[in-house]
Amino acid sequence: DQQVKQNSPSLSVQEGRxxxxxxxYTNSMFDYFLWYKKYPAEGPTFLIxxxxxxxxxxxxxxxxxxxxxxxxxxxxxxxxxPGDSAVYFCAANTGNQFYFGTGTSLTVIP
Amino acid sequence: ETGVTQSPTHLIKTxxxxxxxRCSSQSGHNTVSWYQQALGQxxxxxxxxxxxxxxxxxxxxxxxxxxxxxxxxxxxxxxxxELDDSALYLCASSLRQGASRKTQYFGPGTRLLVL
Numbered sequence: 001d002q003q004v005k006q007n008s009p010s011l012s013v014q015e016g017r018x019x020x021x022x023x024x025y026t027n028s029m030f031d032y033f034l035w036y037k038k039y040p041a042e043g044p045t046f047l048i049x050x051x052x053x054x055x056x057x058x059x060x061x062x063x064x065x066x067x068x069x070x071x072x073x074x075x076x077x078x079x080x081x082p083g084d085s086a087v088y089f090c091a092a093n094t095g096n097q098f099y100f101g102t103g104t105s106l107t108v109i110p
Numbered sequence: 111e112t113g114v115t116q117s118p119t120h121l122i123k124t125x126x127x128x129x130x131x132r133c134s135s136q137s138g139h140n141t142v143s144w145y146q147q148a149l150g151q152x153x154x155x156x157x158x159x160x161x162x163x164x165x166x167x168x169x170x171x172x173x174x175x176x177x178x179x180x181x182x183x184x185x186x187x188x189x190x191x192e193l194d195d196s197a198l199y200l201c202a203s204s205l206r207q208g209a210s211r212k213t214q215y216f217g218p219g220t221r222l223l224v225l
Binding site: 004006032034036041042043044045046049089091093095096097098099100101102103 | 114143145150151152153154155158165166168200202212213214215216217218219
């Protein structure tokens, strides 16, 4: 049973525009959410996180939004750059366990 | 500060064999988690070790076992390998202290192929 879902396997965006990656979850016990970026042949790299007590967290070009009532979070990248092209995973945490989505492959077109 | 390293990078085994994968945590990190990532899937949590004790386990059978050593390096052992065990195995280290415990740093992974 997939508790964290990323329903868009891929996304293409023009350089300079906004990239919006979406993630849905089912477990209301999740209290911390993270986004990771993964390049080929590398492990996932931590990008940004948000606690369930907040609805927004911003770090430079990256902003994560959390809508607890909808059990939905999104990652906004503005402006998108070619170097952002990678697979993005959202993850949710409760206790010592982390649950990952299946990833969204982002391509930023120069 | 050294990052998380894993060995070997690639491995081929046959069904029924046993395998040991190794991970060296990031300097100063006292917690290590292991994940299995099948093709086209996200990482799935196998278990976590803290201070050499298992500290949480996902939905994996007992033939998946681990060890954490005093220097915080770690091993993942898989017995009686099955074809479905073919995957990328990731280890991630973190510091179990305050908010930092939530941020994991991943190694590049070990690609295991079971024939």
